[in-house]
Amino acid sequence: METMGWLIIFIVLIVIELLTMGLTTIWFAGGALAALLMSVLGFGMPVQVVVFIIVSVLLLVLTRPIAVKYFNQNRQKTNVESLIGQQALVLEDVDTLHAAGQVKVNGQIWSAKTEETSGFIAKDTVVMIRGIQGVKLIVKAKED
Structure with missing residues (x-):
């Protein structure tokens, strides 16, 4: 049994x-x-x-x-995950030290900051989305 x-x-x-x-x-x-x-x-x-x-x-x-x-190697990224690696346009200067900055990606406006604690990226700069922390995108100026 x-x-x-x-x-x-x-x-x-x-x-x-x-x-x-x-x-x-x-x-x-x-x-x-x-x-x-x-x-x-x-x-x-x-x-x-x-x-x-x-x-x-x-x-x-x-x-x-x-x-x-x-x-899960080939799973399709969805929602916020899919933003990583995309380009965005800085709408408001990204100033991580002063917790300011906004970017636009896929028609949506997001708060943004840099990886560096004193990072700054000027308005109208094209950036790459490197990650997400809470409700903020982590961005880096796109290198030409």
Whole structure:
């Protein structure tokens, strides 16, 4: 009966992973598979549970960062993320020291600042969006 239980848990976890594709249950499916193997080899339930926990945690800790890095490699950037790398026009002098500055990108006006704490970029300068911090775009003057 123990073997059937682990097999059912394994199948359920794989189905959930296939439906969500979120890298959430695959690690535990690996643990269930290891526990299933322990059951087939004749080990008792305490050993099976310990193996399930250890293998699940090891898979999660050791392989998840690598899998996440490559799993979402080709995902489409959306919303604010898509602004990074685009050009913008400075509408109001960007003066990071005095927390002033506005840029226009894709028809929208954003507050902006530079990466340097005392950075300054004059009005009508074309800038590149380097990042986002809170509700401000981090910009740098475009080099010709």
